[in-house]
Amino acid sequence: MPSKPPSLPDVPLIESDVAALESLIAEYPAHADIARSLHEKGFAVFDPGFAAEDLDAAEAFCRSKLKGKGRIQDGWISDSVIGRLAVHPPILEILSSLYGRRAFPFQTLNFEFGTQQMPHSDTYHFDSTPGRFMCGVWVALENISSDAGPLVYYPGSHRLPILKRDEIGGEKTYQDYEKQIQSLIEEHGLQPEYGLLKRGQALIWAANLIHGGSIHADSAKTRLSQVTHYYFADCAYHTPQSYDLAQGRAFVRQPFDLSKRRHVLSNRAYLNQQLSLYDILAQRWHLWRQRPARF
Secondary structure, eight states, X not given: OOOOOOOOOSSOGGGSXXXXXXXXXXXXXXXXXXXXXXXXXXXXXXXXXXXXXXHHHHHHHHHXXXXXXXXXXXXXXXXXXXXXXXXXXXXXXXXXXXXXXXXXXXXXXXXXXXXXXOOBOGGGTSEEESTTOEXXXXXXXXXXXXXXXXXXXXXXXXXXXXXXXXXXXXXXXXXXXXXXXXXXHHHTTOOOEEOOOOTTOXXXXXXXXXXXXXXXXXXXXXXOEEEXXXXXXXXXXXXXXXXXTTTTEEEEOOOEETTTTEEOOOOTTTOSOOOOHHHHHHHHHHHHTTOOOOO
């Protein structure tokens, strides 16, 4: 009789208690430093070992395609190297091991310059049920200097309660959300750190880590980079920013799993609503009519 598959955790393993963390490290000793940093600080810097030719091609993509555009979302659709960085096997293995569910990339963003974006948490943009099964991986495509508007993040902020749209109150704007985040930073005395990464290094951040873009002091300096957002298998996927306050309904997502090249529907066990068949097919056709690149 086949053995029953192990149950999936309801909390990411790296956000569980200390005993669970030590058990995780014992199972994956090669990832000990990353696991401890994610658990304690909510982020970890490491070298994923990208191929030099992929870093060169991704840098060339940013320099040639981003002029005056600020950022390009889902560049993997047109250029295979963006997809290769997103599905890089060592990253998928680390995330899947440390979260306890299979990781899959669903969105990429490429930048030429620092964003100077106000501090925020990704859980307001992408969330899951069970919660916190989402993360970002930021990759430096050149050496990042302090005056190029590096990534800024607040160690330990991932442990704060997730700020939900209905808790902000009524129809308040995204600017009101940003003010709430700033209040949390001040209330908890959170201190910033900056992502001065070397070319080819990557930074994983937990779903609820407060982060943003610091001041771009030297406007001539670029900050060539790629961010990939990852979900984890067998969750429900939704967009809190589009939460329907009147009906108390989440906006359900149908993320595209770049690693398996297929759309993923939410696990019905976690949500009492789902996209309509029309929405499912329309979103899939919208993507596939663009003829995504192979990678």
